[in-house]
Amino acid sequence: RFRRGVRELFVCVFKPECPFRERRQRQLLGITQEQLETTAKTFRQVCQPKFQIPDAVADDVKRGIFAETKEFKCYISCLLDIMQVARKGKVNYEKSLKQIDTVLPDAIKPAFRAGLEACKDVGRGIKDHCEASSILLQCFYKNNPMYMFP
Template identity: 30%
Template sequence: MMVLQVFFIAVVAIQFCSVRSLDDDMQELINNLHNTCVGEIGVDEALITNAQKGEFADDDKLKCYSKCLLDQMAIADENGIVDPDAALAILPSDMQSEAGPAVRKCTTMRGSTPCDTVFIMMKCWYKESPKTYFLP
């Protein structure tokens, strides 16, 4: 679980702190998480790229890719319910206060399936706090 927390922090740093280079180990962790979920779900890479920019396609595979990522980071349960404290705890401290209101608001939302629940939360998070949103 600690490796995933370190990974998550690195992803956030990359996305939001303009880190331009990664060491090989960190890049491998990022690639492994992404590849695991893409391989498991079979989502189209273009849908992921668009979602990283806030363009969320209503696609079941993209929804389940989002859930897979949060499952891998151990912050979502089998029902797709995200623990807001766990999500915030693995963010860098300087992002926690900015992300906190969005994460707390968005983790209360529920969908019709576990994948839908995570997807709704991710879309809400992007809408409420695009600077702190992530999707590797």
């Protein structure tokens, strides 16, 4: 219940009709790197047990080490879906741009925009959404010097 509630609140703040939107937007404008990492950990707690990914393997992603197992690739897909960066391995381009502009600190926005632009089509034509998500994340890693991931 808690995990679903966190996701619903996160999704809500990006919808115009959300009752928390105005207050939440004011809070998000000053979001820090530490706050981003705390939020990312919450998302990780949803997906990691679902696919039985050990902490060491999940931590390797931050250093650009990507496991080649189906479970790991589906874990990546789960996280990208929760963050609304992608849906089933396909980039949510407009939502991602909106999140970059709304949520991220100004100092890292250009790097995230560049990564999104470079990778927006990388998953097209790949039928396995877990595989597409893994390829997408690896592209983000290569094309975003400020890369971070739960």
